Amino acid sequence: MLHTRQFYIDGQWVDPLDQGEANTLDVIDPSTASAFEKIALGSAADVDRAVAAARRAFPAYSETTIAQRIDLLQAILDVYRKRYDDMVHAISREMGAPLQYANDAQAWTGVAHLETMIRTLDTFEFESMKNGILIRKEAVGVCGLITPWNWPALQITTKVAPALAAGCTMVLKPSELAPLSGLIFAEILHEAGVPAGVFNLVNGEGRTVGEAMSCHPDIDMMSFTGSTRAGVQVAKAAADTVKRVHQELGGKSANLILEDADLKQAVMRGARACFDNSGQSCDAPTRMFVPRAREAEALTYAKEAAEALKVGPASAEGIDLGPVISEGQFDKIQRLIGVGIEEGATLVAGGAGRPDGLKDGYFVRPTVFGKVTPDMTIAREEIFGPVLSILAYDSEDDAIAMANDSLYGLAGYIQSGSIEHAREVARRLRTGTIYLNYADYNPDAPFGGFKQSGNGREYGEFGLEDFLEIKGVVGYEG
The missing domain is CATH 3.40.309.10 (Aldehyde Dehydrogenase; Chain A, domain 2)
Known part of the structure; x- marks a missing residue:
């Protein structure tokens, strides 16, 4: 049974700080226009708890080896495959994808991007030399991830997988319109053995949880996928703390x-x-x-x-x-x-x-x-x-x-x-x-846009790069 009234923080399922019925939201089956589940909505205080857990976990996790991160991603992929049918049915029910499409396309993208990130990480060069300078790519830090409802498994894996590969810790806010797939994904990561605090999930609305994440001083990067209008709001909220903002926004292709x-x-x-x-x-x-x-x-x-x-x-x-x-x-x-x-x-x-x-x-x-x-x-x-x-x-x-x-x-x-x-x-x-x-x-193809379709790129090595900072060590060769 899913933890629909709880959040995943610091390696465990926890109750919201405010458990009132007013802080819940019906999950609607779009095929019937009727509610079939209810989730808890978080607050800025819940975000504070999740960010604090991610901040505590960052020093140790960012120093893990590439081999350790590959093993972790492989464990996540193995559990994802075991929970595949659960993911298919959750996505189909919460956002209305026909079951065959949810199986063949929606849930499949989660497998595809986990496999791609494992392969990418295995060959990615985090250090190189240039004219006696060590060029080192390091985890950007604690990341806030906001994902949309239209491709839940795709968008969650294309943010969480590269963040884990880079050595980042994170707080995820899935769409409140399609939250069940995100809860299943949290269960997958827990079973796969992701260290406590590395991955955290807080459900909620953009105007509360999303805004609290975007302006949080202890979040180093926001990765947002959604409408251009909402992306502008995330960028404005993030500006005061000068954090990196990655955006994949609207299109009219x-x-x-x-x-x-x-x-x-x-x-x-x-x-x-x-x-x-x-x-x-x-x-x-x-x-x-x-x-x-x-x-x-x-x-x-x-x-x-x-x-x-x-x-x-x-x-x-x-x-x-x-x-x-x-x-x-x-x-x-x-x-x-x-x-x-x-x-x-x-x-x-x-x-x-x-x-x-x-x-x-x-x-x-x-x-x-x-x-x-x-x-x-x-x-x-x-x-x-x-x-x-x-x-x-x-x-x-x-x-x-x-x-x-x-x-x-x-x-x-x-x-x-x-x-x-x-x-x-x-x-x-x-x-x-x-x-x-x-x-x-x-x-493996870079995904992201020009103009008001956003900035930054996702997928494969391009997605991994967006979760990395570049450090130059001058005089490294003496």
Whole structure:
């Protein structure tokens, strides 16, 4: 039974300092819009306890050997595999991922990134010499980690694993909307033998626990994944203590279907990629650019792709898309679909309201808009739902200019019949990660964004680097 009314601090499950019923929160099943669990919400005082534990643990843990950290990460991976089914069902229930998707994608990313960090740590050079100077990379210190609800296992492992690999200690605040996977992860780390105080977890809301972490004088680094709006708040709260702030924020990723691409395949795969996870991925290809001369044909293919998807409860068989996470998110998506229609975009598929036959739960119809122009709200705002905007271009230069005309720069997608052509276009996009011809997900690729999509990088050696400080020892060679 999960410790839903407790926090994990200093190697044990502890009660919140304030145990009143007012300091609890219902966990909602988005497939039913009904509460199925309740968690405790922490306070600044609970954060103080967790940070103090992490600070005490830091001197000893930061001096552990690479071999010891590899053994620890391997033990975590072994227990994670043992608890895999628990993670799958928790993620599916709390954030609405269909069970098959939760198994094949959501929970799998935790395995993938633990394996990648073990491999990375085994070959990473923490010391090197340059002109008689010892260049040493050391743990940044005590880290505050804030993770989102849309990819719980992914985001927790891509912060906790590199922090442990670097020799850091930490306090994790999972999303209060999807907290159960975080509690399971804490149980995994406890069973794997993570030393007391190295990893701590406090559940709570951003305006209380998140803010207390961000401004805490004994936290050396904040690593935050979430909306750009919330990322700005974290950075402002952290500024007074001059701590490092790593941010992976919003996106409005462009998918450039070049003239030499197989249009039908490119459009249908691109639409499905946009709708995956019910559109709740920050790097989803939500802006599709197609040659103007073939715009009508592209809309036909996108409509076909959208209408082929089956939407339903996460636990049902044969479901492609589950619900979106919450009533607030559902209302936002519905509002933006309405704005798209009001501003003159052509509704090709889907639209407002729930799919037929679904009265309860936060279900959204996979929606495609055509005749979208770059100034429209749906081409500029991150919707975070299964809504695809298709824009036509007159030339390749025009397409690249429109793709780059965004506040965001998290991911980009390029489809071409020529890999050389795709590579050439990739150099011109101002975005952190680019996928050519729907390349497979790769946990070694750097992940993070340009512009208001954040700063810093996650995954593999790039994620490890972000949890390290650089020390130069001058005169080391005498």
